[in-house]
Amino acid sequence: MTKPLPRKIAVMGAGSWGTTFAKVLADSVADQGIPVQIWARRDDAAHEINERHTNSRYLRETKLPANISASSNQREVLEGADLVVLAIPSQSLRRELAVFKKYFEPEAVLLSLMKGLERGTDQRMSEVIAEVTQFPEERVAVLSGPNLAMEIAREQPTASVVACTDPETAQWIAELCSAPYFRPYTNDDVLGVELGGIVKNIIALAVGMCDGMGMGDNTKSTVITRGLAETTRLVLSLGGRLDTLAGLSGLGDLVATCSSSLSRNNTAGRLLGQGLFLDEVNDRMSQTAEGIKSARAVFDLARAHEVEMPITEAVVMVLEGSLSVENMAARLLSRELKSEGELN
Numbered sequence: 380m381t382k383p384l385p386r387k388i389a390v391m392g393a394g395s396w397g398t399t400f401a402k403v404l405a406d407s408v409a410d411q412g413i414p415v416q417i418w419a420r421r422d423d424a425a426h427e428i429n430e431r432h433t434n435s436r437y438l439r440e441t442k443l444p445a446n447i448s449a450s451s452n453q454r455e456v457l458e459g460a461d462l463v464v465l466a467i468p469s470q471s472l473r474r475e476l477a478v479f480k481k482y483f484e485p486e487a488v489l490l491s492l493m494k495g496l497e498r499g500t501d502q503r504m505s506e507v508i509a510e511v512t513q514f515p516e517e518r519v520a521v522l523s524g525p526n527l528a529m530e531i532a533r534e535q536p537t538a539s540v541v542a543c544t545d546p547e548t549a550q551w552i553a554e555l556c557s558a559p560y561f562r563p564y565t566n567d568d569v570l571g572v573e574l575g576g577i578v579k580n581i582i583a584l585a586v587g588m589c590d591g592m593g594m595g596d597n598t599k600s601t602v603i604t605r606g607l608a609e610t611t612r613l614v615l616s617l618g619g620r621l622d623t624l625a626g627l628s629g630l631g632d633l634v635a636t637c638s639s640s641l642s643r644n645n646t647a648g649r650l651l652g653q654g655l656f657l658d659e660v661n662d663r664m665s666q667t668a669e670g671i672k673s674a675r676a677v678f679d680l681a682r683a684h685e686v687e688m689p690i691t692e693a694v695v696m697v698l699e700g701s702l703s704v705e706n707m708a709a710r711l712l713s714r715e716l717k718s719e720g721e722l723n
């Protein structure tokens with residue numbers, strides 16, 4: 380361990396990923412006697428975690444380890460926490476941070492699990508965190524990878540990536556979340572890791588739309604591959620690295636999300652492909668599908684940097700009602716022919 384062990388770990392958000400990642404942490408640090416405390420918005424969710432060691436709304440019957448507790452009081456959860464994990468919907472982060480930051484320990488490390496881009500500012504979550512808290516980038520990290528919460532809650536093996544510009548911080552976090560069924564790698568390309576996790580949600584919406592319209596595996600593979608190409612163009616133009624996109628937080632997460640019926644983004648896309656209106660899809664989704672809100676921000680960011688992202692553009696048009704799902708394929712296929720290797 381490169382830094383001292385944390386006295387306590389706080390996880391802000393008791394949804395499916397916040398609760399599951401709290402379990403990963405708790406399983407990882409159980410022998411070291413480090414408590415993991417979850418902040419739940421609702422009292423009844425905190426009560427259920429404390430009394431029954433379950434969070435049935437999100438994780439059904441999964442039993443949570445004994446060293447996890449919960450509270451709906453932000454101050455109680457954050458006081459004494461040297462590692463703070465943030466797992467709430469991306470569009471609400473800025474507002475919630477304004478409250479959380481009053482209780483952060485001055486030397487705490489902040490870790491984002493979120494995979495959205497802020498609408499209006501086009502900022503990644505690590506950028507929002509740094510701006511609102513004024514914490515130095517050495518103490519702001521992100522975790523991203525092929526991490527469907529329900530599979531990890533069932534302890535099915537997976538890997539992920541902890542990214543921070545400070546390798547020592549990334550290593551410290553990786554050691555704290557290394558469980559028998561969860562293997563974290565480290566990376567210093569924060570932008571590449573974070574954007575891979577954001578854009579894959581939009582590509583998963585597109586894949587879901589194709590599924591919903593009854594298209595087959597050639598179509599799916601084409602969207603995934605060309606989705607990776609446009610993600611790569613964006614990441615490279617903003618200073619991220621190509622090898623990051625070939626890794627778990629790039630290709631790995633893209634494949635998992637686009638293939639899985641557990642994915643909320645894939646599911647939302649499928650419902651749109653089946654002909655539901657966006658309002659109807661939103662009504663049916665009880666959980667966060669980040670791509671729906673982030674698509675416009677990603678497209679704006681790409682345009683500001685003159686990066687072509689045709690799949691993202693088509694998804695934005697479908698979401699905003701200026702293109703029907705039925706016409707999406709025709710629009711993408713009628714573009715000017717080009718060489719596959721062109722990254723710009």
Ligand SMILES: NC(=O)c1ccc[n+]([C@@H]2O[C@H](COP(=O)([O-])OP(=O)(O)OC[C@H]3O[C@@H](n4cnc5c(N)ncnc54)[C@H](O)[C@@H]3O)[C@@H](O)[C@H]2O)c1
Pocket residue numbers: 392393394395396397398419420421437466467468469471475492493494495526527528529665666667669
């Ligand atoms: N679920 C997954 O498999 C998974 C995996 C990796 C990353 N993520 C990312 O983690 C983040 C959280 O996702 P999740 O799956 O836990 O979402 P979720 O919808 O399951 O839960 C969201 C949690 O945030 C709370 N919340 C909702 N609105 C809020 C608000 N306005 N302010 C504060 N809290 C609010 C909810 O009460 C809930 O506890 C997202 O960015 C998602 O993309 C999810």
Ligand SMILES: O=P(O)(O)OC[C@H](O)CO
Pocket residue numbers: 494524525526527528580583632635636641642643644645667668669
């Ligand atoms: O359910 P989704 O679509 O938010 O995807 C969950 C994770 O990001 C997969 O890694």
